[in-house]
Amino acid sequence: MPLALYALAIGGFGIGLTEFVIMGLLPEVGADFGVTPTVAGYLISGYALAVAVGGVGLTALLNRVDRKRALLLLMVLFIAGNLTSALAPTYEVMLAGRVLAALCHGAFFGIGAVLAAGLVPVHRKAAAISIMFAGLTTATVLGVPFGTFLGQAFGWRSTFWAITVIGVVAFAGIAALVPATKTAATSAVPAARGATSATEAAPSASAPSLRTELSAFRSTQVWFSLVATVLGFGGMFGGFTYIAFTLTEVSGFAATAVPWLLVLFGVGLFAGNIVGGRAADRNLGRTLLVLFALLTLVLSGFALVAHLKWAALVALLLMGFVGFATVPGLQMRIMDFAAKAPTLASGANIAAFNVGNALGAWAGGLGLAAGLGYTSPLWAGALITLVGLAVIAVAVRLRGGEYARPAPEPVQVL
Structure with missing residues (x-):
């Protein structure tokens, strides 16, 4: 399988960690901001709603953008959202950071799935998609327990700092390994690697x-x-x-x-x-x-x-x-x-x-x-x-x- 698929998987790992790790840290986050468990739960439901909106809205906005460039832009959004969460002085800013990070979720997997399927022969398309989604499942298996432990040991903000670093690594991997795609059929085409x-x-x-x-x-x-x-x-x-x-x-x-x-x-x-x-x-x-x-x-x-x-x-x-x-x-x-x-x-x-x-x-x-x-x-x-x-x-x-x-x-x- 192309190495580009594993760069996409790293991005999927970071996104999966962002989505699920908050469940283990909700008591600490709620206590820090002085909000009730119900209000703290909006950090989960707000994320899910933003995923649904971003999955359609951002994908439509990025439709004419080269897929590699689109993925890099989405990772910038992801990094910004988690950095905002790590630095958030108030609950409202924390919620805004969660929403910002969530907006890239649906578009990343949507665009990434199309790109991943195009990197392999037709009979291996679903397998390629599964490798990209393996990052999401790995986040559930290993990332969430580790992220919860990290947040409980060093404060919940340390978890979001770690996720921000993962976002930077994913950005670098996509930039280095994922091929750009031509969108204009009439332009000159260099030879593929x-x-x-x-x-x-x-x-x-x-x-x-x-x-x-x-x-x-x-x-x-x-x-x-x-x-x-x-x-x-x-x-x-x-x-x-x-x-x-x-x-x-x-x-x-x-x-x-x-x-x-x-x-x-x-x-x-x-x-x-x-x-x-x-x-x-x-x-x-x-x-x-x-x-x-x-x-x-x-x-x-x-x-x-x-x-x-x-x-x-x-x-x-x-x-x-x-x-x-x-x-x-x-x-x-x-x-x-x-x-x-x-x-x-x-x-x-x-x-x-x-x-x-x-x-x-x-x-x-x-x-x-x-x-x-x-x-x-x-x-x-x-x-x-x-x-x-x-x-x-x-x-x-x-x-x-x-x-x-x-x-x-x-x-x-x-």
């Missing part, structure tokens, strides 16, 4: 206009993909949002064990992301159908066996594995059906992941509020995923079964 002549590097087509990018949303299959993303991720997060309560109140684990149990969940995420990407490259439609069905079964099974510690551990690992194995395929599917103008649709799908997070948290909370017990969020997640399975099944059926994967336009290396 490794090519023996300029004729081996054919020029790419001009970048689609915003109107062309928006036209992708006329496709029914694009909307099927967006809805499937919301439901698939919503189902997993329906169970995951309240998993600490399930593990302590139903499984009987001590509260101090929860962070380490979440590492187990993160290991599942990391492995599922890689395996799901490879499977999606072989047969995208079938992979998504199988994974949605398995996720429904895993969530249901978890609810049934949560009272058994050993079974809860197995179910937690499987929930992470199957839940995140869907991500490369879901991202690849929308890019396939918006192949002539994939960038904005890709960014919209990243926003859909975050809408799914909110949907899952809301649905799981309904069960708890109704007094249905601490396994009710898992049942809610299973129901959401079951609806997602029906959506995927209808989408594949309308296409007459598995569909042919369109070849991407080549990325021009300068």
Whole structure:
């Protein structure tokens, strides 16, 4: 795989760390600024909302910009946001820093996924995307526990200083390793690295206009993909949002064990992301159908066996594995059906992941509020995923079964 994919993964690691590490530091941050836990929680919900806005808005604004340059601009935004958080004198400034960093989240993964897919042959596109998203999963497995420890040991601001440094490293990696892309088909094209002549590097087509990018949303299959993303991720997060309560109140684990149990969940995420990407490259439609069905079964099974510690551990690992194995395929599917103008649709799908997070948290909370017990969020997640399975099944059926994967336009290396 090209080294450029690993530079993108470093950026994804920093972004994932920014999104999730605040959960472990919320008590310290709230106490420092003298705000209630509910108000401190806006640092999480505000981030998620900004991700959804930036995933579509910034992607549209950067549509005509060379993808490498766009990613560098987004990393500057990321660095500025985390630097603001590290220096924030008030809660309001801290919230502004969180929002600023979040704006780059959706656009980075949306644009980065399109660029990553264009760096490899068509049969390895989903695997390439999974490498970029591996940075996000690594942040969950290793970054969040380490960031929480760092913040508790040296103050929460030290964590955001560390994330700022990661942003600088990612910027340097993207600048050095990610190839620039030509957006004008009529300009002269130098030979690509490794090519023996300029004729081996054919020029790419001009970048689609915003109107062309928006036209992708006329496709029914694009909307099927967006809805499937919301439901698939919503189902997993329906169970995951309240998993600490399930593990302590139903499984009987001590509260101090929860962070380490979440590492187990993160290991599942990391492995599922890689395996799901490879499977999606072989047969995208079938992979998504199988994974949605398995996720429904895993969530249901978890609810049934949560009272058994050993079974809860197995179910937690499987929930992470199957839940995140869907991500490369879901991202690849929308890019396939918006192949002539994939960038904005890709960014919209990243926003859909975050809408799914909110949907899952809301649905799981309904069960708890109704007094249905601490396994009710898992049942809610299973129901959401079951609806997602029906959506995927209808989408594949309308296409007459598995569909042919369109070849991407080549990325021009300068």
